[in-house]
Amino acid sequence: MIRQKIVAGNWKMNGSKESVSLLVDGLLKMEGSSAQVVVAPAFPYLSQVSGMLSGSHIVLAAQNASDQPKGAFTGEVSTSMLNDFGVKYVLAGHSERRSLYGESDAMVAHKVKAILAEELIPMLCIGETLEERKSDKTLEVCERQLNAVIELVGIDAFENIVIAYEPVWAIGTGVSASAEQAQGVHESIRKYLSTFSVSVSQQSQILYGGSVKASSSQALFAMPDIDGALVGGASLDADEFIAIIKAAG
Numbered sequence: 001m002i003r004q005k006i007v008a009g010n011w012k013m014n015g016s017k018e019s020v021s022l023l024v025d026g027l028l029k030m031e032g033s034s035a036q037v038v039v040a041p042a043f044p045y046l047s048q049v050s051g052m053l054s055g056s057h058i059v060l061a062a063q064n065a066s067d068q069p070k071g072a073f074t075g076e077v078s079t080s081m082l083n084d085f086g087v088k089y090v091l092a093g094h095s096e097r098r099s100l101y102g103e104s105d106a107m108v109a110h111k112v113k114a115i116l117a118e119e120l121i122p123m124l125c126i127g128e129t130l131e132e133r134k135s136d137k138t139l140e141v142c143e144r145q146l147n148a149v150i151e152l153v154g155i156d157a158f159e160n161i162v163i164a165y166e167p168v169w170a171i172g173t174g175v176s177a178s179a180e181q182a183q184g185v186h187e188s189i190r191k192y193l194s195t196f197s198v199s200v201s202q203q204s205q206i207l208y209g210g211s212v213k214a215s216s217s218q219a220l221f222a223m224p225d226i227d228g229a230l231v232g233g234a235s236l237d238a239d240e241f242i243a244i245i246k247a248a249g
Ligand SMILES: O=C[C@H](O)COP(=O)(O)O
Pocket: 010, 094, 166, 170, 171, 172, 173, 174, 209, 210, 211, 212, 230, 231, 232, 233, 234
């Protein structure tokens, strides 16, 4: 099955009005790509970026969302607010949210549910730490993180969920998983999904994330089960990000 590639830039807590404007200007100069291009600015810049992207082929993502619809949740942002600003994708369970802000598998699952309820597309991030990889627990961890979501929203909901496999040891370290290593895990994730639903497993877009650069992206995208990338640091440089998008076709 041919799945459209997705190249998403997670800008994390970076940027200013000026730098965001320059970055988006740079990306808008890129010619059309067959890949779906996504950018995830920090919340304060969603409105600015949404305006700049209007009428373009680049779509907007948010880096996080509340699992609650509204009310007394100081500092939180609801999925309906994100919808208001033209957001299409929302990251859920990024490893930085899990490890630094204590988001449990169950909390991530509730966020996925809230994102789906607003008809937005969750980008569900899963992946193992270095310690877990060394003790051969990579698949066990990925399956546990997937199970929490499957149990809450059901496997059919995965028709509208993008999975991002991001080994924690590769995030921001400059050490990407090799294309073969990533392919091995992606293939296993797909096989695991197929135990619930073959059609969902075939349709699921599984992105790789963790120190993706232009130089490593071609080999990653050539792999049969890698359907794109969730890019952190390299997405802050328009030329580098465009080169990654071009590698996706
Ligand atoms: O969301 C993106 C990932 O955390 C990867 O970040 P990185 O490309 O800077 O390693």
